[in-house]
Amino acid sequence: MFKRFVAASILSITASGVTVAAPDTFTQYKALSEAKGQKDRVALLKTATELIHSKTLSPERLTYVLHRSALHLVRESQFEQAQYRLDQLKIHLQDFPNTNLQGKYHWVSGDLALLLGNNQSAEFHFLQAVARFKESQDVRMLSHAHRLLANVLSKKRDYFQAISHIFQAKDAALKIEHVQLFYAALSTEARIYRDFKQFDKALDVLNQKLQFQKQQTQTSLVHLSSTYFSLADIYQHLGDHDAALNALQKSYELDAKLNDKNYMGVSQLHIAQQHLRLSNIPAANLAADKALNLFKEVNNTYNIGQAQATKGQIKLANGQFVEAVDLIQTGLAKINDSDNKQLHNRYQSFLGQALSHIRPHEAITLLTPLVDLVDEQIKIRILTSLSHAHKQQSELALALSYQEQAFNYKKKLTEKDMTARLEAKKLNSELGLKSLEVNALQAGLAEQQQDTKTRTVLLASAIIVLTNFLLLFYLYHLKRRRVMEKEAELLNQSLNLKQQLLADVSHELRTPLTVLKLNIEALEYNLTEDPKATYQVLQRRLDMLNTLIADIYELAQADTNNLRLEFETLQARSLFDELLIAIGPIIESPDLQIDYHNQLSDSLQVECDISRLNQVFNNLARNSIHYTDKPGQIKISVFQQQHTIVCTFEDSTPGVSSEALGKLFDRLYRCDKSRSRDLGGSGLGLSICEKIIELHHGAVEAKHSELGGVLIRFTLPLKNTRG
Known part of the structure; x- marks a missing residue:
């Protein structure tokens, strides 16, 4: 009630000092608002303000002006004013209800929520709009509402419902033979398939x-x-x-x-982004300048900010970090955080990336609060920038932590893509079943029109089918019996493996758990002189247990064939260069000499899962670092041998005995168990590496190194060379 009173008071107060609009102003406003083609929305909004402040409008006409002006404000990206106008319309409709205009209120509110990234609010409003337009039998607006609801459901990854609503949108458009509505539905259908x-x-x-x-x-x-x-x-x-x-x-x-200079600018802005992806910096800069000039002509502050921030992104790509910071900050000042939070956070991530190169402390201050507020793609950039900023400040532990988080999020995105593809197959199957049901119904109608002879043939066919069914039923049970016998055999094997694994794991857990128990008792009875150091020991032992459990889980996945790899074709030389860069923070040490030799030619290609190979490199690098006396030497070599790529990791003293060398890939085996526990080793790292390489159709082995330590050698097949 208070909100309604305030809105009504504002209208009445402003009306007292404004010239009354001419009676035909509304007719002219309505005609211009509904005219096809380009509209002068600025002029229409000015006229709408005059009409709203006028005392001559009937409640029905005031409803129309409030709705149309709210729609124009949304189209002009004046989101705060649009929300205020929609609040006025909502209050007005409570006093003067109109089912169709209530539907349009929800339609514009949903459109605004969609632009602001509030999908939950958008879904609510579009569902309400669908209900109102069905009630008022406004088929044209019903098609609009179904289409935009489908768009929102797609963003929620509810693709089956999204496709269902887009089909309803197309049906409604065809029902009234509205070509443009049908085209709009096709565009949304394409966008749903894109999201899927x-x-x-x-x-x-x-x-x-x-x-x-x-x-x-x-x-x-x-x-x-x-x-x-x-x-x-x-x-x-x-x-x-x-x-x-x-x-x-x-x-x-x-x-x-x-x-349409605004849309011309939008196109140029996207052209600049494409040139940027193609590393054509001059062309990207030229397109961004064109976009900026066009937005300045129409005085669109919001898009001016986007253009300036994009120019900053181009400077960032060109290594001009100071200029990038200035331009992105200038652009961000024009992009309201409340209007489009996702876009604002995206450009803030670019600002932080630029700052990490010149003012790392500011980058850390800016980006740290954003980590939990952005989506995965932006989060990867933020985590990578934080890693670089901390590295600039020689905070290597934090740098490595953020780099590992970025790697985990990239892995999460890969898993999401795989899930989306599986959902796509499921959706295709469901749609295929629907098509089969329709075909079956059509076939049934045709069969009903056949004569007696056809029925006789069908009866004979039914008898044959029944006979075949009985035969198949018998064969099915025979096959099922064999399957059950096979399952019993596999179950016995699984139980044996489980018993062995439990024995090994209990052996490995006994020592750290004993240490934990002794330290806890020491704390309980005040037997320790340094409680803080004791707590640190407890923390390290718990970390070791977590590492052991994670490695056991990953090996269990491999044993049950649930460790899936996402293969892609990559240029081999650059692949291994990237893998080395990824382990850079791990192997950087003033006491270690790192030698890297990549002898691969640029023409070689390999099919691999880069994230899993990164895991192999991480494990091998950590082993070399942990088990090499300082000062020492680590040598990494990559070369071609016939139809395979060979990669070796060598380290200097100490080495291992010949007997131990043959057991390095055994699960839970460690040459120096006490040392391994101190370093947090689980004894499963090389076993995991072996599994990953085998899934790549390669092989791995351990030898004595000429440097005095251990040499780990693994191979990968070149593309199109596997038999």
């Missing part, structure tokens, strides 16, 4: 839409430009940045014909 990682289907839908548009006698340049813009987005996800540039250029040319 089905880029080929998204491309098919957009190309289908483009062909339909070109066949129309009167094609809307606005919608044609939008189609090219969407195509560019799909090409970008497919990694075809040249095709994306071509589509964006066509979109820009169409916007230029319409003289």
Whole structure:
């Protein structure tokens, strides 16, 4: 009630000092608002303000003006004013209810929430809009609401429901033969397939839409430009940045014909991003300048900020860190955090990345609070920048911690992509079953129209099918019996493995648990002179137990064939260079001489899971560091041998005996158990490495090193050489 009273008071107070609008002003405003093509929204918003302050409008007309002006404010990215206008509309509709306009209120509110990244609020509003438009039988707006609801559900990864709503949006558009609505539904369908990682289907839908548009006698340049813009987005996800540039250029040319400088600037901004991905810094800078000038012409502060921040991103890519910081800060000042928090955080991550090179302390202050507030992609950049900033300040432990967190998040994203692909297959299966059901119904209708002879044939077929079914039923049970026998055999093997594993694990846990118990008793009875040191010992022992448990879990996955690898084709030489860079913080030590020799040619390719190979490199590097006396030497070599790539890790003294050398890959085996426990070793690292290399169809072995220590040698097959 108080909110309604305040809004009504504002309207009445402002109306007292404003000239009453002419009676025909509303008619003119309504005609201009609903006119097709480019609209002068600034002028329309000015007229709307005059009408709202006027005393001449009826409740129905005031409802219309509040709704239309809220929509125009959203389109002009004036999000705070749009929310205020929607609050006015909500209060007004409580006094003068209108089912259709209530639907439009929820539709604009959902659109605003979607732009602000509030998907939960957007879903609520679009669901309400669907219900209101169904009640008012406004099929056109119903298609809009279904389409935008599908978009929100896609962001929630509820793809089956999203596809269901997009089909309803297309059906509604076809029902009233509204071509542009149908095209809009196709665009959203393509976007859903994009979010679902089905880029080929998204491309098919957009190309289908483009062909339909070109066949129309009167094609809307606005919608044609939008189609090219969407195509560019799909090409970008497919990694075809040249095709994306071509589509964006066509979109820009169409916007230029319409003289829509705001959308021209948006196209140029995305062109700059594509040039940046292609490492074409001059072209990216030129496109960003064009975008900035266009946004300045239309005085769009929000987009001006984006353009300036993008120019800063380009400077960052070019290594001009001081200029990058200035430009990104200037742009961020124009991008309201409350308008688009995700975009604001994205550019803050670039600002922190630039600061990490010149003012690492400021970078740490800026980025640390953002770690838990951003999505995974931005979080990876923030964690990497924090790692670099701490490294700049010689805080190597923190640098390594953040680098490991970045690696874990990258691994998490890979797992998400794999899950999305599995969900895509499931969705395709469900859609296929729906198609089969439809085909079955159609076949049933055709069968009902057949004559008596056909029925006789069907009856005979049914008898044959029944006979076959009985035969298959018998074979099924026979096969099931054999399967059960095989399962029993495998179960016995699993039980034996489990018993052996439990025996090994209990042996490995006994000593650290005994130490924990003794130290806890010492603390309990005040038998220790330095409690703080005792707590540190307890913490180290607990860390060791955590490491052991994590390694056991990973080996268990490998034993049950649940350790999955994501293979990709990579250039071999650069792959091993990247793996060495990744372990840089681990092997950097003033007391160790690190020699790295990469003799691979640039033409060689290998199929591998880079994250798992990174794990192998980490384990081998840590072993060499831990078991090499200081000062010492570590030598890493990579070379081609026939159809394989060979990588060796060698370290200097101390070495191991020939007997121990043959047992290094045995689970829970350690040459010097006391030393291994002090270093936090679980005795499973080399076993995990062996499993990973075997899954890559390679081999691993241990030898004596000429440097006096141990040589670990593993091989990987070159691409297209496995038999």
